[in-house]
Amino acid sequence: MLDATPKEIVERKALRINPAKTCQPVGAMYAALGVHNCLPHSHGSQGCCSYHRTVLSRHFKEPAMASSSSFTEGASVFGGGANIKTAVKNIFALYDPDIIAVHTTCLSETIGDDLPTYIREMEIPEGKLVIHANTPSYQGSHITGFASMVKGFINYLSLNSGVPNGNFNIIPGFVGPADMREIKRIFKVMGIPYTMLPDTSGVLDAPNTGKYKMYPKGGTKIEEIVDAGNAALTVALGSYASEMGAKELEKKCKVPFITLKTPIGIDATDELLMSLAKQTGKEIPAELEEERGQLVDLMIDSQQYFQGRKAALVGDPDEMIALSQFIIALGMIPQYVVTGTPGSAFAREITAMMQEAGLEGIVKAEKDFFDVHQWIKNENVDLLISNTYGKFIARAEDIPFVRFGFPVMDRYGHNYNPVVGYKGAMFLLEQMCNAMLDKEDRECAEEDLEVVR
Amino acid sequence: MGEALVVSDREEFITTKGRQKQPIKCDADSIAGCVSQRACVYCGARVVLNPITDAAHLVHGPIGCASYTWDIRGSLSSGSELYRNAFSTDLQEEDVIFGGGKKLTAAIDELVGKYQPKLIFVYSTCIVGVIGDDLNAICKAAALKHEIEVIPVQSSGFIGNKSAGYRAACDAILQLLQPTGIKKANSINYLGDYNLAGEAWIIESYLREMGIELNVVFTGDSSSEKLKTATQASLNIMQCAGSTNYLAGKMEELYHIPYIRVSFLGLQDTADSLRQIAAALGNEEAARKAEILIARESARIQPVIDKYRRKFAGKKAAVYVGGGFKAISLIKQFRELGMEVVMIGTQTGRKEEYETINSLVADGTVILDDANPAELERFMTKQGANLLVGGVKERPLAYKLGIAFIDHNHDRKHPLSGYVGAVNFAREVYSTLCSPVWNYLPDHDRGDVV
Ligand code: SF4
Numbered sequence: 001m002l003d004a005t006p007k008e009i010v011e012r013k014a015l016r017i018n019p020a021k022t023c024q025p026v027g028a029m030y031a032a033l034g035v036h037n038c039l040p041h042s043h044g045s046q047g048c049c050s051y052h053r054t055v056l057s058r059h060f061k062e063p064a065m066a067s068s069s070s071f072t073e074g075a076s077v078f079g080g081g082a083n084i085k086t087a088v089k090n091i092f093a094l095y096d097p098d099i100i101a102v103h104t105t106c107l108s109e110t111i112g113d114d115l116p117t118y119i120r121e122m123e124i125p126e127g128k129l130v131i132h133a134n135t136p137s138y139q140g141s142h143i144t145g146f147a148s149m150v151k152g153f154i155n156y157l158s159l160n161s162g163v164p165n166g167n168f169n170i171i172p173g174f175v176g177p178a179d180m181r182e183i184k185r186i187f188k189v190m191g192i193p194y195t196m197l198p199d200t201s202g203v204l205d206a207p208n209t210g211k212y213k214m215y216p217k218g219g220t221k222i223e224e225i226v227d228a229g230n231a232a233l234t235v236a237l238g239s240y241a242s243e244m245g246a247k248e249l250e251k252k253c254k255v256p257f258i259t260l261k262t263p264i265g266i267d268a269t270d271e272l273l274m275s276l277a278k279q280t281g282k283e284i285p286a287e288l289e290e291e292r293g294q295l296v297d298l299m300i301d302s303q304q305y306f307q308g309r310k311a312a313l314v315g316d317p318d319e320m321i322a323l324s325q326f327i328i329a330l331g332m333i334p335q336y337v338v339t340g341t342p343g344s345a346f347a348r349e350i351t352a353m354m355q356e357a358g359l360e361g362i363v364k365a366e367k368d369f370f371d372v373h374q375w376i377k378n379e380n381v382d383l384l385i386s387n388t389y390g391k392f393i394a395r396a397e398d399i400p401f402v403r404f405g406f407p408v409m410d411r412y413g414h415n416y417n418p419v420v421g422y423k424g425a426m427f428l429l430e431q432m433c434n435a436m437l438d439k440e441d442r443e444c445a446e447e448d449l450e451v452v453r
Numbered sequence: 454m455g456e457a458l459v460v461s462d463r464e465e466f467i468t469t470k471g472r473q474k475q476p477i478k479c480d481a482d483s484i485a486g487c488v489s490q491r492a493c494v495y496c497g498a499r500v501v502l503n504p505i506t507d508a509a510h511l512v513h514g515p516i517g518c519a520s521y522t523w524d525i526r527g528s529l530s531s532g533s534e535l536y537r538n539a540f541s542t543d544l545q546e547e548d549v550i551f552g553g554g555k556k557l558t559a560a561i562d563e564l565v566g567k568y569q570p571k572l573i574f575v576y577s578t579c580i581v582g583v584i585g586d587d588l589n590a591i592c593k594a595a596a597l598k599h600e601i602e603v604i605p606v607q608s609s610g611f612i613g614n615k616s617a618g619y620r621a622a623c624d625a626i627l628q629l630l631q632p633t634g635i636k637k638a639n640s641i642n643y644l645g646d647y648n649l650a651g652e653a654w655i656i657e658s659y660l661r662e663m664g665i666e667l668n669v670v671f672t673g674d675s676s677s678e679k680l681k682t683a684t685q686a687s688l689n690i691m692q693c694a695g696s697t698n699y700l701a702g703k704m705e706e707l708y709h710i711p712y713i714r715v716s717f718l719g720l721q722d723t724a725d726s727l728r729q730i731a732a733a734l735g736n737e738e739a740a741r742k743a744e745i746l747i748a749r750e751s752a753r754i755q756p757v758i759d760k761y762r763r764k765f766a767g768k769k770a771a772v773y774v775g776g777g778f779k780a781i782s783l784i785k786q787f788r789e790l791g792m793e794v795v796m797i798g799t800q801t802g803r804k805e806e807y808e809t810i811n812s813l814v815a816d817g818t819v820i821l822d823d824a825n826p827a828e829l830e831r832f833m834t835k836q837g838a839n840l841l842v843g844g845v846k847e848r849p850l851a852y853k854l855g856i857a858f859i860d861h862n863h864d865r866k867h868p869l870s871g872y873v874g875a876v877n878f879a880r881e882v883y884s885t886l887c888s889p890v891w892n893y894l895p896d897h898d899r900g901d902v903v
């Protein structure tokens with residue numbers, strides 16, 4: 001497949017080749033895993049659930065539990081009401097979660113299953129909860145699914161009791177558990193009390209104790225989601241993955257929200273800290289100032305390797321918007337920036353940043369890896385940043401490659417290293433710079449192989 | 454979770470050798486609400502057809518089904534790499550409402566324009582089954598227009614389980630096969646090998662040494678041209694019966710090619726299979742050469758196996774794999790390594806296979822069909838297993854329990870077939886079972902949890 005991509009670009013209308021996105025339910029499943037004692041449930045046939053668990057396992061190297069309504073032909077004709085009712089009964093008997101978070105699949109959406117009604121009609125044991133989100137895969141992407149499930153939790157659970165709790169709600173977006181940890185650390189260091197929803201840290205990066213826990217320690221507690229309705233402010237990180245939930249909370253509980261970029265890179269992290277400082281009247285602590293200074297130092301030390309180099313970026317929209325900004329900050333040119341997820345804010349925001357920096361490139365949503373490969377064939381880049389699937393292009397075109405985003409199935413450790421905040425930016429910069437230098441060392445003339453760079 | 458209940462509906466799917474008399478229940482639909490490790494019809498069809506290397510595999514449906522099956526198979530090719538791409542019609546809401554037929558036709562046109570494939574498989578997914586696009590008619594029209602093979606695969610996820618997908622795949626293959634009027638002696642087809650990590654090539658080399666031609670592999674490293682010649686073979690041998698039993702039966706019925714079951718997992722099964730092949734062909738020369746091969750390879754391999762065997766004394770294995778025949782082979786293979794299998798289950802094993810399993814294992818072994826993670830955990834812990842053989846979803850579960858793990862599915866990185874495979878397997882058992890990393894786990898007992 002490596003060289004089968006033709007150079008001539010002809011617009012495609014019907015055929016998707018090597019997608020840069022996947023379907024809504026996996027995003028919903030991921031979000032639900034970030035709630036404590038919650039079992040995600042896939043309302044559809046078995047296959048979807050199996051695929052979603054597999055891809056999460058491959059990415060996080062962790063068990064990803066979820067049950068399925070196990071549709072058969074009968075359900076697809078008569079509706080899945082009986083299946084979900086039996087399923088819920090069995091789940092509480094078998095796996096004893098506190099809450100079941102149901103998401104739909106293409107199939108249950110297409111046959112028009114009415115989940116609010118089913119949930120109203122089913123027997124739910126005292127003190128237990130069932131919520132749902134609609135996640136038809138013929139709309140949006142895994143990012144939309146994540147957003148819908150966060151909205152689902154808020155819609156079912158959050159309440160404004162009239163007693164403000166002074167917390168900030170954080171909706172972190174479809175980022176890894178290490179990122180969620182890092183965002184929480186920033187809030188802690190800033191001295192701001194928070195509730196994060198969802199929070200997969202402690203769930204999909206749980207320590208190995210020699211025991212298997214179906215529900216590890218981590219995850220947002222149900223009471224916290226309820227109490228989120230009493231918060232002072234919701235901070236939605238990333239408009240695609242997080243704003244939907246923040247809006248719901250404003251509508252339902254009158255909690256105001258701000259939407260910021262996913263804090264990837266120096267500017268987006270600055271923006272987060274300055275907004276937090278402004279909202280709370282607090283100073284930015286020395287600890288974070290110091291980290292920023294280290295990042296700036298690293299950027300200056302290594303700028304000679306970034307200046308004027310071109311990068312191709314493929315991934316989820318919120319991350320790509322912030323990453324493009326970081327790429328520009330390093331003096332690089334984001335030559336091609338692509339997401340598979342539909343939506344117009346993506347191209348608008350990134351193009352504006354590029355114009356401001358006097359740069360040009362191709363920025364497009366709803367594109368796939370085949371498009372990116374074709375463009376690269378016409379004009380090569382110095383660095384490719386994407387999920388695992390970019391490795392085919394990287395190898396075919398001999399481009400330094402940094403794995404980033406979801407899914408990364410062929411490398412280890414990424415679930416423990418954050419890419420957000422100043423620390424994350426340092427980690428990213430190190431990977432980017434070293435990937436390019438590795439290529440130079442590998443391919444340069446022998447007399448140019450230096451011990452010092 | 455150690456004390457998790459077993460839902461009463463599940464009891465019939467689990468037995469303990471020696472204690473229970475009634476046969477295990479299998480081949481039934483999963484119970485709603487269970488965390489099943491099973492996949493769907495589409496998945497079954499895709500895994501069988503995917504190794505056909507020069508085919509374009511076009512998934513007609515929303516994006517997910519194609520995303521998740523993009524190059525997951527691990528089957529190697531000696532030629533085209535077209536099969537490794539993910540092609541999808543990426544259906545959107547309006548397609549679901551107004552029908553996806555037009556989009557499918559356009560997608561096939563674009564696919565032909567870009568790659569000029571000789572063969573396109575068009576898979577239907579769940580919602581296509583519901584919205585009712587006429588796959589047969591669309592494929593037929595496209596085949597006429599482009600003068601290539603465009604074969605529909607009826608694999609809507611909900612019409613059964615993975616086994617139904619195997620059958621859909623076999624039906625698709627049967628559409629390709631044509632009688633050529635030629636019959637070649639000493640030429641065989643190898644069914645149910647997907648050339649994971651190059652396994653079919655190992656078997657091919659053995660057969661070549663015996664003077665037998667490997668005609669076509671179904672479907673590892675096969676191509677549309679090769680597949681068409683399948684009817685010329687004089688014998689079919691079948692490794693993964695779950696996926697190709699139906700195809701073997703049909704080929705016998707339609708093209709009078711007899712078939713036998715083989716397994717190349719472990720020394721004993723490999724030797725037995727080579728002998729059976731020679732016998733089935735009535736080829737004494739091949740039988741003689743097989744003995745030379747077996748003697749040479751056993752002499753070469755046995756000392757290596759013995760070296761490992763000494764390290765495995767007293768260790769216990771658990772097995773949870775897709776099909777029953779593989780499970781049976783693994784029991785024997787572990788025995789060669791001096792290990793006892795204490796828990797064994799499959800996703801799609803059949804009644805006869807469970808009977809064989811039951812006759813092979815020791816008293817007290819837990820046998821289970823379509824297990825969920827809670828059951829796997831419960832019985833691995835209870836039985837004191839030190840190692841699990843499974844697929845991708847079982848790996849992190851085993852590791853969390855401090856149990857060594859071997860992938861016997863798509864994520865395997867070395868061939869596990871034949872003599873080379875037997876050594877790889879032993880080495881893999883060793884490297885995971887005897888890794889120093891387990892020493893860093895807090896102590897946990899594995900013997901007495903019930
Ligand atoms: S796209 Fe739809 S049918 Fe396919 S895996 Fe996703 S939810 Fe299931």
Ligand code: SF4
Nearest residue numbers: 047048493495579610
């Ligand atoms: S939608 Fe249907 S065909 Fe696709 S993965 Fe799910 S069960 Fe399988």
